[in-house]
Amino acid sequence: MRNNKTIPLKGGAGGGPRILFIDRDGTIIVEPPITFQIDSLEKLEFLPYAISTLRKIAEQMDFEFVMVSNQDGLGTKKYPQKAYDLVQRKMMKTLKNEGIIFSDIFIDKSFDEDNAPNRKPRTGMLKKYISGNYDLKNSIVLGDRLTDLKLAKNLGSKAILIRNALNKKLKVPAELTDVLALDAKDWNAIYTFFSSPSRNISHTRKTNETSIAIGLDLDPSTSSGQVPKGKSKISTGLPFFDHMLEQIAKHGNIDLTISAKGDLQIDEHHTIEDVGITLGETFLKALGDKRGIERYGFCLPMDDCLAQVALDFGGRNWIEWKAEFKREKIGEMPTEMFFHFFKSFSDAAKCNLNIKAEGTNEHHKIEAIFKAFAKAIKMAVKRDKDNMQLPSTKGVL
Numbered sequence: 001m002r003n004n005k006t007i008p009l010k011g012g013a014g015g016g017p018r019i020l021f022i023d024r025d026g027t028i029i030v031e032p033p034i035t036f037q038i039d040s041l042e043k044l045e046f047l048p049y050a051i052s053t054l055r056k057i058a059e060q061m062d063f064e065f066v067m068v069s070n071q072d073g074l075g076t077k078k079y080p081q082k083a084y085d086l087v088q089r090k091m092m093k094t095l096k097n098e099g100i101i102f103s104d105i106f107i108d109k110s111f112d113e114d115n116a117p118n119r120k121p122r123t124g125m126l127k128k129y130i131s132g133n134y135d136l137k138n139s140i141v142l143g144d145r146l147t148d149l150k151l152a153k154n155l156g157s158k159a160i161l162i163r164n165a166l167n168k169k170l171k172v173p174a175e176l177t178d179v180l181a182l183d184a185k186d187w188n189a190i191y192t193f194f195s196s197p198s199r200n201i202s203h204t205r206k207t208n209e210t211s212i213a214i215g216l217d218l219d220p221s222t223s224s225g226q227v228p229k230g231k232s233k234i235s236t237g238l239p240f241f242d243h244m245l246e247q248i249a250k251h252g253n254i255d256l257t258i259s260a261k262g263d264l265q266i267d268e269h270h271t272i273e274d275v276g277i278t279l280g281e282t283f284l285k286a287l288g289d290k291r292g293i294e295r296y297g298f299c300l301p302m303d304d305c306l307a308q309v310a311l312d313f314g315g316r317n318w319i320e321w322k323a324e325f326k327r328e329k330i331g332e333m334p335t336e337m338f339f340h341f342f343k344s345f346s347d348a349a350k351c352n353l354n355i356k357a358e359g360t361n362e363h364h365k366i367e368a369i370f371k372a373f374a375k376a377i378k379m380a381v382k383r384d385k386d387n388m389q390l391p392s393t394k395g396v397l
């Protein structure tokens with residue numbers, strides 16, 4: 001289960017380092033039933049894909065790793081420090097050999113009934129992070145118990161719950177669902193969550209002239225699990241414009257809802273322009289930090305017309321437009337507003353657009369442009385989950 005809480009690949013600007021607070025037993029290594037103690041090397045077993053996932057997170061994301069663990073009665077006769085140290089050293093060495101480095105390790109040795117201030121979910125051991133300059137809002141507690149979720153709540157962070165053989169039936173109470181960013185069936189699910197942040201967003205824009213609400217899902221198959229993709233519900237008060245915007249969803253394989261209420265009693269200008277701006281802003285928001293995207297897109301579809309749309313979500317706005325229309329209007333849409341719509345989009349989405357079209361049938365010509373635009377978007381927003389690099393040598397888009 002994935003909650004609709006986006007975890008950015010990079011922490012907030014100026015928010016300080018963010019932390020992945022990681023539990024040990026039942027999370028990184030298998031927790032034995034009955035004693036819950038891993039006090040010999042025979043009992044040391046990593047959870048499937050824990051090491052490889054931690055390695056990928058360490059390589060690709062800007063989290064600091066901090067281990068936080070309750071070890072009930074550590075140092076007593078029943079749980080000698082020496083036995084623990086042997087296991088802990090072996091585990092940490094194995095992780096270090098894979099490039100997984102913890103900047104801090106916090107172990108509380110008390111029992112639950114002691115109500116010790118350092119024991120999870122209390123934050124006594126983590127004062128440094130609370131009073132320091134850390135981005136706790138974008139930090140995550142990763143663990144297998146409700147105490148881990150409660151720790152996240154106490155820190156003002158989010159939580160990932162990992163399922164294992166012992167907590168399969170654990171129910172998350174209502175007061176903790178707020179902090180739960182992911183209920184993960186295994187470590188692979190955790191990597192998918194990190195590597196593919198949601199690109200399903202809503203965006204609204206209101207002025208004295210228009211009120212526009214847009215819903216955009218760039219990955220409809222992953223967020224809804226349903227086909228067909230490319231669903232749309234468009235209402236701008238301008239049927240021909242609606243028909244063109246539907247092309248973007250259909251041929252771009254994206255889900256799109258647009259509800260626009262504009263001052264059509266004056267003319268169509270503000271509505272078309274502001275839908276262009278709002279749609280551009282929505283794309284900019286949905287693309288996030290743009291890691292893994294193809295960035296570019298172009299295509300040459302043909303009816304009786306030839307239309308070409310080249311696009312680059314490179315962070316700068318520019319438009320080249322070579323399409324002439326002889327008719328004043330198509331449907332209720334003034335043909336001069338076609339350029340204006342795409343100009344508004346490229347300004348707001350900070351993308352380059354190069355649009356050319358030739359042909360005789362004016363309806364076909366503009367429809368071909370919208371379809372080519374949709375195909376270009378489809379190519380450009382495509383994301384390679386196995387290569388979440390930024391498609392730029394500049395390091396920022």
Ligand SMILES: [Mg+2]
Binds near residue numbers: 023025143145
């Ligand atoms: Mg645990």
